[in-house]
Amino acid sequence: MPTAKNTKATPAPTSPDRRRELLTIAAEVFADQGYNATTVRRIADRAGMLAGSLYYHFDSKESMVDEILATFLDELWAGYDAVLAAHLGPRETIEALVTESFREIDRHRSAVAIYQKEARHLATQPRFGYLTDSQRKFEKAWLGTLERGVAEGVFRSDLDIRLTYRFLRDTVWVAASWYRPQGRHSPEEIARQYLSMVLDGVALRA
Amino acid sequence: MPTAKNTKATPAPTSPDRRRELLTIAAEVFADQGYNATTVRRIADRAGMLAGSLYYHFDSKESMVDEILATFLDELWAGYDAVLAAHLGPRETIEALVTESFREIDRHRSAVAIYQKEARHLATQPRFGYLTDSQRKFEKAWLGTLERGVAEGVFRSDLDIRLTYRFLRDTVWVAASWYRPQGRHSPEEIARQYLSMVLDGVALRA
Amino acid sequence: MPTAKNTKATPAPTSPDRRRELLTIAAEVFADQGYNATTVRRIADRAGMLAGSLYYHFDSKESMVDEILATFLDELWAGYDAVLAAHLGPRETIEALVTESFREIDRHRSAVAIYQKEARHLATQPRFGYLTDSQRKFEKAWLGTLERGVAEGVFRSDLDIRLTYRFLRDTVWVAASWYRPQGRHSPEEIARQYLSMVLDGVALRA
Amino acid sequence: MPTAKNTKATPAPTSPDRRRELLTIAAEVFADQGYNATTVRRIADRAGMLAGSLYYHFDSKESMVDEILATFLDELWAGYDAVLAAHLGPRETIEALVTESFREIDRHRSAVAIYQKEARHLATQPRFGYLTDSQRKFEKAWLGTLERGVAEGVFRSDLDIRLTYRFLRDTVWVAASWYRPQGRHSPEEIARQYLSMVLDGVALRA
DNA sequence: AATGAATGAGTGTTCATTCAT
DNA sequence: TATGAATGAACACTCATTCAT
Numbered sequence: 001m002p003t004a005k006n007t008k009a010t011p012a013p014t015s016p017d018r019r020r021e022l023l024t025i026a027a028e029v030f031a032d033q034g035y036n037a038t039t040v041r042r043i044a045d046r047a048g049m050l051a052g053s054l055y056y057h058f059d060s061k062e063s064m065v066d067e068i069l070a071t072f073l074d075e076l077w078a079g080y081d082a083v084l085a086a087h088l089g090p091r092e093t094i095e096a097l098v099t100e101s102f103r104e105i106d107r108h109r110s111a112v113a114i115y116q117k118e119a120r121h122l123a124t125q126p127r128f129g130y131l132t133d134s135q136r137k138f139e140k141a142w143l144g145t146l147e148r149g150v151a152e153g154v155f156r157s158d159l160d161i162r163l164t165y166r167f168l169r170d171t172v173w174v175a176a177s178w179y180r181p182q183g184r185h186s187p188e189e190i191a192r193q194y195l196s197m198v199l200d201g202v203a204l205r206a
Numbered sequence: 207m208p209t210a211k212n213t214k215a216t217p218a219p220t221s222p223d224r225r226r227e228l229l230t231i232a233a234e235v236f237a238d239q240g241y242n243a244t245t246v247r248r249i250a251d252r253a254g255m256l257a258g259s260l261y262y263h264f265d266s267k268e269s270m271v272d273e274i275l276a277t278f279l280d281e282l283w284a285g286y287d288a289v290l291a292a293h294l295g296p297r298e299t300i301e302a303l304v305t306e307s308f309r310e311i312d313r314h315r316s317a318v319a320i321y322q323k324e325a326r327h328l329a330t331q332p333r334f335g336y337l338t339d340s341q342r343k344f345e346k347a348w349l350g351t352l353e354r355g356v357a358e359g360v361f362r363s364d365l366d367i368r369l370t371y372r373f374l375r376d377t378v379w380v381a382a383s384w385y386r387p388q389g390r391h392s393p394e395e396i397a398r399q400y401l402s403m404v405l406d407g408v409a410l411r412a
Numbered sequence: 413m414p415t416a417k418n419t420k421a422t423p424a425p426t427s428p429d430r431r432r433e434l435l436t437i438a439a440e441v442f443a444d445q446g447y448n449a450t451t452v453r454r455i456a457d458r459a460g461m462l463a464g465s466l467y468y469h470f471d472s473k474e475s476m477v478d479e480i481l482a483t484f485l486d487e488l489w490a491g492y493d494a495v496l497a498a499h500l501g502p503r504e505t506i507e508a509l510v511t512e513s514f515r516e517i518d519r520h521r522s523a524v525a526i527y528q529k530e531a532r533h534l535a536t537q538p539r540f541g542y543l544t545d546s547q548r549k550f551e552k553a554w555l556g557t558l559e560r561g562v563a564e565g566v567f568r569s570d571l572d573i574r575l576t577y578r579f580l581r582d583t584v585w586v587a588a589s590w591y592r593p594q595g596r597h598s599p600e601e602i603a604r605q606y607l608s609m610v611l612d613g614v615a616l617r618a
Numbered sequence: 619m620p621t622a623k624n625t626k627a628t629p630a631p632t633s634p635d636r637r638r639e640l641l642t643i644a645a646e647v648f649a650d651q652g653y654n655a656t657t658v659r660r661i662a663d664r665a666g667m668l669a670g671s672l673y674y675h676f677d678s679k680e681s682m683v684d685e686i687l688a689t690f691l692d693e694l695w696a697g698y699d700a701v702l703a704a705h706l707g708p709r710e711t712i713e714a715l716v717t718e719s720f721r722e723i724d725r726h727r728s729a730v731a732i733y734q735k736e737a738r739h740l741a742t743q744p745r746f747g748y749l750t751d752s753q754r755k756f757e758k759a760w761l762g763t764l765e766r767g768v769a770e771g772v773f774r775s776d777l778d779i780r781l782t783y784r785f786l787r788d789t790v791w792v793a794a795s796w797y798r799p800q801g802r803h804s805p806e807e808i809a810r811q812y813l814s815m816v817l818d819g820v821a822l823r824a
Numbered sequence: 825a826a827t828g829a830a831t832g833a834g835t836g837t838t839c840a841t842t843c844a845t
Numbered sequence: 846t847a848t849g850a851a852t853g854a855a856c857a858c859t860c861a862t863t864c865a866t
Contacts, residue, residue: 014828014829015828015829018829033327034240034242034327036240036242036243037242037327039855039856039857040856040857040858041855041856041857049829049830049831050830050831050832051856051857051858052830052831052832052833052857052858052859052860053829053830053831054858055857055858055859055860056828056829056830057829060857060858061857061858091409117323121239121240121243153410154409154410155408155409155410156408156409156410157410158402159399159402159403159408160390160391160399163391163396163399163400164403164408166381166384167377167400167403167408168408170376170377170380170381170383171373171376171377171380174376174380175372175376177326177376178372184366185366185369190369193365193366193369194369194373196364196365197365197370197373197404197407198403198407198408199407199408199409200406200407200409201403201404201405201406201407202361202362202365202370202373202374202404202405203297203360203361203362203405203406204359204360204361204362204363205411220846224846245838245839245840246839246840246841247839247840255846255847255848256847256848256849257839257840257841258840258841258842258843258847258848258849258850259846259847259848261840261841261842261843262846262847263846266840266841267839267840267841268840426849426850427849427850430850445739446652446654446735446739448652448654448655449654449739451834451835451836452835452836452837453834453835453836461850461851461852462851462852462853463835463836463837464836464837464838464839464851464852464853464854465850465851465852465853466837467836467837467838467839468849468850468851469850472836472837473835473836473837503821529735533651533652533655565822566821566822567820567821567822568820568821568822569822570814571811571814571815571820572802572803572811575803575808575811575812576815576820578793578796579789579812579815579820580820582788582789582792582793582795583785583788583789583792586788586792587784587788589738589788590784596778597778597781602781605777605778605781606781606785608776608777609777609782609785609816609819610815610819610820611819611820611821612818612819612821613815613816613817613818613819614773614774614777614782614785614786614816614817615709615772615773615774615817615818616771616772616773616774616775617823632825636825657859657860657861658860658861658862659860659861667825667826667827668826668827668828669860669861669862670826670827670828670829670861670862670863670864671825671826671827673861673862673863673864674825674826675825678861678862679860679861679862680861
């Protein structure tokens with residue numbers, strides 16, 4: 001769904017490898033300093049080139065975030081769609097989505113952090129319309145699963161379901177702000193504990 | 207603890223009311239657009255004055271966020287300290303802290319949103335050292351309570367406690383990103399449901 | 413018809429005098445160096461200020477040419493419309509239009525020179541659509557008068573009328589490239605001699 | 619007289635054909651967009667190569683206009699010199715010069731358009747000193763012929779002769795701005811009509 | 825002959841800030 | 846208290862040019 005189309009006049013000859021390298025660097029800086037606060041000079045510095053040289057590879061600073069976010073969302077949805085296509089039960093679906101989410105955080109930590117901080121702001125521009133689309137699709141998948149779970153008696157029915165949705169959603173994604181790859185726990189382990197908290201609560205069962 | 211010292215040089219200080227008015231406006235814009243993306247002119251526009259005129263009231267844009275955040279943290283800690291001074295049991299303490307937090311979100315939504323988005327970035331500057339102090343104190347209070355709860359058999363012991371802490375912390379504060387005063391639920395009701403989810407889980411008990 | 417609308421967020425407080433001063437300077441530099449080759453820094457230099465300061469008065473370099481050209485065309489059409497409204501004979505109309513044109517060259521030399529050099533290029537942008545409109549109206553007035561003159565037996569009928577039109581038009585306006593106010597001849601005297609050449613030819617009558 | 623000296627350093631010079639091809643393309647773009655507004659990349663695009671590749675053929679963008687203008691002026695003067703060497707009467711000389719001029723416009727339309735727009739600006743650089751030389755020689759030829767014509771009673775003596783000169787000069791060359799090869803009229807026919815207007819006037823003789 | 829990648833100087837523009845009035 | 850005008854540093858971006866391959 002989201003696809004950053006590269007509309008350069010000239011055939012945009014950059015080698016895919018160099019492009020990916022530069023985008024990785026850019027993503028890290030964006031995640032760290034914020035998109036607006038990041039100067040293209042800083043990105044270029046870290047890449048060992050001059051600011052202007054970046055424009056051989058990319059149209060604009062904006063097109064860099066664009067490609068970073070679009071790439072991330074493409075992969076995310078590949079994972080999500082696979083999960084949804086499996087038609088598991090509601091609880092298993094939620095478990096699979098959460099696990100998949102932490103895996104994406106593991107692989108695209110910077111992109112997720114950028115998404116968290118900048119998506120709302122960027123989505124106001126037509127170019128980033130796919131962010132809104134993605135969010136809608138996201139909500140449909142999660143909220144739908146929760147509703148199914150309530151209907152099937154798997155999840156509690158005494159909670160405001162939209163509140164539950166936001167709770168789940170934020171709980172998972174905000175983790176990108178502190179997550180460090182190669183940290184103490186694997187994404188799967190973090191997912192397991194998060195799921196355990198979310199589904200069963202942190203209080204000791206009476 | 208954190209106090210933005212008003213180091214104005216010559217002229218008579220602004221009336222406290224006008225000051226508060228302007229800070230409220232500034233906070234809303236900062237929360238909405240992000241600190242960096244907010245121009246001092248936009249704030250002035252909304253206040254019905256010219257950009258330069260703001261400098262009669264404040265030293266700098268930075269001192270505006272400073273005062274916004276410091277004011278918020280002062281109030282937050284007044285509430286937290288009262289809770290902690292009551293020496294309740296671990297579960298009750300957590301419940302009180304969460305409830306107090308949602309009340310603060312209700313009253314200082316903009317400030318909380320700013321804090322969420324900008325704190326990490328701002329804290330690198332000496333001037334905002336109190337942000338780091340506050341965070342440390344915050345962690346001590348919450349983590350300590352959780353540890354006490356585990357020790358007393360109130361909270362589960364099979365979870366990574368730091369993970370649980372982050373889970374709780376993020377769960378609460380990230381709500382500022384979607385919370386709207388006068389929304390469907392009161393802060394207390396939101397707190398009740400969040401606590402219910404966090405403590406007991408969203409899965410139906412077998 | 414052409415009106416450069418000043419769409420600034422803030423009420424655009426610049427005093428009309430200062431504005432006019434700056435536009436005069438800008439027009440001279442544009443006329444001299446060409447629009448593209450003119451840097452806003454050079455304009456600012458001549459105005460005794462820094463480049464950025466120009467942006468207090470104008471939105472952009474583009475809006476400067478815009479205002480320069482629009483102001484000129486407004487005045488030009490005020491003059492032309494008065495001539496046309498007088499419903500003179502074809503020859504007298506041409507004489508009046510030529511005279512009026514040289515007066516405009518005298519008063520707006522820079523603007524005319526800019527128009528000559530840049531109009532075609534600028535007119536491709538929607539913002540400068542009024543240039544095309546003006547040109548069309550211009551052609552209608554001149555060509556129409558010539559045709560009327562041919563019909564009434566005042567002008568020769570053995571010439572390609574569009575060629576005659578271009579001949580007249582260019583002959584007059586290209587003068588802006590060498591005209592200097594306070595030169596040897598007044599605009600009216602130049603007009604008189606031009607008309608004499610154009611209408612009666614430079615060859616001595618047999 | 620004017621000759622753009624090709625000071626390439628190391629590699630073997632481009633084949634004359636390829637060179638001419640590229641210069642033709644460059645001239646068209648320069649004429650269309652203006653010299654300054656033309657990027658070297660646009661020229662390369664139209665030539666089906668990358669911007670950097672042009673530098674195998676030419677030293678610089680400047681040397682391209684240089685060669686374009688010098689080539690044109692060389693040809694122009696070949697024609698003019700032939701006319702002048704024929705020692706015709708003043709009227710016949712003017713007729714021959716005008717006709718020759720329209721032929722040059724027909725053959726070097728782009729170069730003429732570039733000359734019209736950029737000569738004054740370029741002539742400030744030493745490298746383009748030949749432009750000034752050419753203009754001086756040009757003025758001498760035309761003005762001299764006119765003066766001779768006045769003295770011999772062929773042209774009117776009641777006109778400012780310099781005004782007449784400029785009138786004639788501009789009248790002819792400005793045609794390059796609208797002239798299209800393969801248009802309705804041949805260069806010779808356009809010359810005939812222009813001469814008829816200039817010499818005899820557009821007014822019907824009484 | 826031409827490419828891919830980079831340079832470096834410059835361009836228009838933005839914006840927090842200053843200050844005389 | 847606030848305005849009008851300006852500063853100056855920084856910013857994203859452009860472009861002619863270079864050069865190893």
